[in-house]
Amino acid sequence: MAAIAWYALGIRILGRTAVEVTRDQHAGFLAKSVAHTLASEGHRISDIIDPFVGSGNLLYHLLRATKATRGCGFDINADIIALTERNFSRLRLLRKLRHARLTFLRRDWSQSPSCIENRATLVIVCPPWGDAFDEAGLDLRKTKPPVPDVLQTLRGRMTSGPIFALIQTHPSMVTESVDAIKQDYTALPTIKSGDPAIFERIDYIFLRL
Numbered sequence: 001m002a003a004i005a006w007y008a009l010g011i012r013i014l015g016r017t018a019v020e021v022t023r024d025q026h027a028g029f030l031a032k033s034v035a036h037t038l039a040s041e042g043h044r045i046s047d048i049i050d051p052f053v054g055s056g057n058l059l060y061h062l063l064r065a066t067k068a069t070r071g072c073g074f075d076i077n078a079d080i081i082a083l084t085e086r087n088f089s090r091l092r093l094l095r096k097l098r099h100a101r102l103t104f105l106r107r108d109w110s111q112s113p114s115c116i117e118n119r120a121t122l123v124i125v126c127p128p129w130g131d132a133f134d135e136a137g138l139d140l141r142k143t144k145p146p147v148p149d150v151l152q153t154l155r156g157r158m159t160s161g162p163i164f165a166l167i168q169t170h171p172s173m174v175t176e177s178v179d180a181i182k183q184d185y186t187a188l189p190t191i192k193s194g195d196p197a198i199f200e201r202i203d204y205i206f207l208r209l
């Protein structure tokens with residue numbers, strides 16, 4: 001949607017969220033890529049959990065691309081979670097995402113595993129980067145919280161359904177931080193965009209935990 005369309009619908013986002021959001025072009029690419037890989041590996045996702053939901057834009061694109069029927073977003077910031085919940089209810093007025101049951105909770109990310117049920121689940125791992133990104137690239141061990149801590153907490157949740165994790169990254173990475181994660185989990189194939197507006201700005205890691 002163009003900004004003028006969503007603004008007229010009553011959708012609002014905080015300035016801070018406008019900076020942190022996974023933008024449409026990027027979120028669309030990530031969502032289609034992950035949906036494609038899941039389908040080609042024979043998996044169908046029922047639930048999507050976003051422990052750092054922010055605007056929910058990445059969650060929105062993934063719910064559409066995977067046709068998951070349940071979405072659960074967490075954010076520590078009360079203003080952000082209230083606006084995001086409100087925005088999604090406005091989107092439903094346009095009959096968007098009618099296929100999905102949605103919950104938004106103002107809670108710390110560490111409580112998000114309690115939302116994982118015995119079904120195939122995709123978790124979006126997109127914590128604030130803080131000081132993790134500098135001239136050396138993005139160091140996943142320095143995000144707030146560190147990505148390895150998030151993955152370990154998620155893996156501790158014992159369920160009968162597979163848990164997948166999408167980690168949004170940057171083309172410039174501290175390779176040791178990526179290698180450490182790929183050693184500990186099963187990395188699934190990823191797709192490279194041919195569009196410089198995408199491949200020069202974002203990348204991702206896709207794992208089965």
Ligand SMILES: C[S@@+](CC[C@H](N)C(=O)[O-])C[C@H]1O[C@@H](n2cnc3c(N)ncnc32)[C@H](O)[C@@H]1O
Nearest residue numbers: 020021022052054055056057058075076108109
């Ligand atoms: C990089 S943004 C997520 C952007 C999101 N993918 C989007 O499309 O808008 C990170 C979010 O994590 C939230 N956050 C920071 N610390 C958190 C914590 N301890 N638990 C849960 N959420 C947290 C922030 O308030 C922020 O909204």
